Amino acid sequence: MHTSLGKLLLCCISLSGMAAAQTAWQPLESDGKIRVIAHRGEHLHHPENTLAAFQAAIDVGADYFELDVRTTSDGKLVLMHDSTLDRTTNGTGEVHKHTFDEIRALDAGSKFSPAFAGTKVPTFEEALDLAHGKINIYVDTKYADPQQLVDTIVKHDMQDHVVIYGNPFFLYDVRKIRPSLKVMPEAITSDICKFLVRGLQPQVIAFDANDFKDPVIDCAKAAHASIFVDRLGDADTPEVWQKALDLGAAGIQTNRPAELADWLRQHKLATH
Template identity: 35%
Template structure:
């Protein structure tokens, strides 16, 4: 694995002064400390959603590794962002049309070398799609996991399988779960209220936040995950005043990071787990 990327985030222990904690849920293991989430691992430098990408994000100092979940046709949870395997493997078709054995035969790394030659590495050739259970087995309690449930209507038992794996590996205090699906999060909160949940938001225009939004979200979530380009200072202030964590996605420049931190966000997703920290230390 490349060693030329060596600087870690210096913001890991940054605390937003004067911020209150969320009321429901109120997990003891997570505070309002600013957190850095490795978006699909260290996806700027290595093939997304592979063990190598997660390992690199961890080495670069990310507080959490983000894992998008899909499910195979034989009911195995795997790490992949897209509903299909076309973009990040040499295969084609939907994830749900493949068994886990079939997925394991696909090359999940060579595409990165072709698309990003600056960071190409022979180690990335013929990487495999990891299952969630393999990820948990590899990292154990050494890392924190920021997991997204995807396509819950397509995978109605995803939440149950996810919670079972988290409990089996004794990782309740090492996990945050996010989703664009309110239904998915409510289901998880009912089954395991100790896990902090983040409601993802896909605003297509400048975001507005209402009291009814806040009341609804706080019934099941500890915070929100908006598109950073669609929010402003007033939006963040309203969410923080209500006790909600704010984790925008996906922040890849110092300029954007500076602005968001001044506004009071409590974490960011990033493809670069090192370059912003280099700028911040200057």
């Protein structure tokens, strides 16, 4: 057995007696509607992982925006997909080696378009505040302390309106801290899916294009977990969206949230 799978099995055994607490949020699959998940916000027309992109996701009718959480050298949770600052800002170097003030001073918009000059790298707290009462958040945890992440979500009263994605060991810690939070592991194979289901009791399971195969889908369905799939790039089309729905997807992560929301409305599958 691979070491990582062995560790995961130990996590599963120790968690097998933990009952998943109910939350005020209804199960995702209960209404038969499909959730639109805006990948890094509405980032085709706005800088990714910024408040402007998140507001645009709200405006076009998305049900979730996805964001990426990292930690600065002085312990602040900020939003950045890459481990470095280079691609999306006028800074350089690794996020975790810079203080929050150093990152906050950067321009996170000009590389996307001069129209967004002066856009700042947001904090996780700012995104939670923006979302509250309007939209749910798909939290892709790149680098964060699980206790700090959980505490921040609860502080902003978003515990019923987030799903948390990350590696299984991080999600295991989140489940120990607050069992009612929705954790969302990625099930690469049916065997791994079974381990994850036993250990985490996830209400949602994430799939990318390579994972979306019948044995893994069957495992998720048997666990009564909702299925969130990535349909990005060349796969972000109505034909592929339909195939995902035919296989049981309850949420689709897209780079085209406006188009997906419109398409779902036409098929009477949108939440609103």
